[in-house]
Amino acid sequence: MNRKDWLLFLGVGLFIGVFPLVVLQFKAVSHYVDVMIFAGIFSLVCLGLSMLMGFAGQISMAQAAFFGIGAYASGILTSRFGLNPWAAMPVGVALSASVAWLIGIPTLRLKGHYLAMATLGFGVIVHIILGEEVEWTGGPSGLVDIPGLSLFGRPVTNDVHWYYLVWGIVFLALVFCLHVIHSRVGRALRAIHEEETAAEAMGVPTARFKLQVFVLSAVFAAVAGSLYTHYVTCLNPGSFNLMWSIRFLLMVMVGGMRSLWGAIMGTVLLTFVGNEWLQVFADFEVLIYGAILLVVAMFFPGGLVSLVPRWPGPRKDPIPAASDGGS
């Protein structure tokens, strides 16, 4: 991690740390803690997606499906088979990772946006299965009676505890991702994004690296799905459709494709926009999202994170603030 990362780490960490303490003082916004829990869960999905889009240059339209696989695996195993949530989570993660691996093997050998197409289809399939397999998933009416989480033998019921649990996991994931992108592998990923043929000519096993990042993104999504399940304790296929996959893409793009910090900022902003401020628009929500994307693409293609002021001194970060945006 470089200096900029440390400063952001400090700043964002402080903000996240004191956020519930501040908003709980005000009755009108005290439910923001709940919104931020969702934002944290979605951040986990978007961190994985940001690795995939911003660093490996691949687009996935199925993050909501992987999120759903993690969620339903946890939901079904705990509610129908009485498994402990912490034991169910790895099952969902493994399932999600192996599915991603199977989709990735053929599509990531190809250059170009074949992954986007394959995942588009896959996302729709998963959504249909969740809706139709009534015996397992409860179908459109949903899955209920899912237990909450326990930590060290004590059930996590308090929103503030949930908040710190979720954001703690987000920060662990973030530290892991930052290490990856500043490593040799991260450099290779950016090289793939830049000039795939040249990266191959340097001896980078491009197909394998892209596959690994894709599987990583599916793992993150599944962990997030499992957390989501045990937080809301009921599931409904509507949360895992194509629209949600697109929302995750938007969160990453609004925040800034080439920055993990951007992914988190974009997620927090759009979660508030979606859960709080746009409820009044109901069906017109999609239009507003379109408008947001347009404004971002036109005026700050580097995303929200490009608005963070740069620190003086020689810039070591080789990632330009303004990227060529969505391709």
Place this chain on the structure above:
Amino acid sequence: MLKVKSVHTYYGNIHALKGVSLHVRPGETVALIGANGAGKSTIVNTICGQIKPLKGRIEFQGQPIEGLAPEEIVRRGIALVPEGRQIFATLTVESNLEMGGFVHRNNHRQVREDMTRMYDRFPILRQRSRQLAGTLSGGEQQMLAISRALMSRPQLLVLDEPSMGLAPLIVREIFSIIEELRREGRTILLIEQNARAALQIADRGYVLETGKVVLQGEGNTLLEHREVQRAYLGKGAGQIVDA
């Protein structure tokens, strides 16, 4: 060192290489010249594993390498300076060099040493080491692309159109770099449209036309050849153009 034996390569339905054979001996600089669409880049891509040949064999140091993945071929000792340079524009110059040493992942010290060597060879790259590679001039980018390829410590260096898109003065500079590499005893396969410059520094040359080798011989002999002069050097066609 490198033997290409009657290789046929297709792009979809297009029969791009129709039984090309050529070889490169250790320490030799071999030029491959030909017009646009003759199949020069297809040969490069076939040797480096980007496309698989349909028929034929490619041997490198006695081992068959056709059908191997590109990264494996790099590991065997063939490095490519790709057409149009293809440097990693949003990475720093230094990161580009580090990428070049990618196959030596476990030998950090060697990569560092090689990097110093590259900086000594091209001091301008040292000056610009923290700059994004995309901000370099065309000639500097080509130097970077050559250095990046050398970072893998190749047995064979393949240069695909190193003069492409560069100003004449810079082209001369790039060719003097290649000349220098040749004098150091490196084995080089040079693919060029600039037939004169390529044949002048090459020990031997091949002329490629519509997917076939139509002429081969020593560099100087080819330069003197009537067909080569007519078709590639613009001589004997009524008017003599000397670049």
